[in-house]
Amino acid sequence: IRKIQEVANDTRQKLSIIVRDRTENIKDKVAQITAQLKRARQDGEFFENDLKEWSDKLKKFQPLLTKQQKIKVNVDKNSIPFISKISLHDLSNDSILQSLTDPSYETNYDDD
Structure with missing residues (x-):
């Protein structure tokens, strides 16, 4: 029973790390866009292509x-067949997060 609890706790910790990292990554991306929008609003100068990019x-x-x-x-x-090791693999769509930071298009309000 102890071995099962150890495997379950280990897997639970790994899952928590995956979820926490994913959440932090999304928070960081939202913070970047928020900062860009605030700067643009303060400056009062942004263009239609900036609005399209943010959208x-x-x-x-x-x-x-x-x-x-x-x-x-x-x-x-x-x-061991009685207690198999469980592993997790994050299959989140990292390409979506990657495309949000794609340097192929830059606004005047990119982070410094």
Whole structure:
């Protein structure tokens, strides 16, 4: 029973780390966009293409916030059959987060 509890606790900790990292990553991206919008509002000078870029970034966030993120649970077939080792693999769509920081388009309000 102790071994099962250890495996469960280890897996729970790994899951918590994945969720925490994912949440922090999203918070950081939202903070970047928020800072850009605040600077643009204070300066009072932004262009239609800036608005389009911010709108596109916010639209890319929507699936991250509304859809269930995927985490794959694997059973280690090389471990003792009675208590198999469980591993987690984060299958979140990192390409969405990556595209939010794509340097191919820059506004006048990118972070310094």
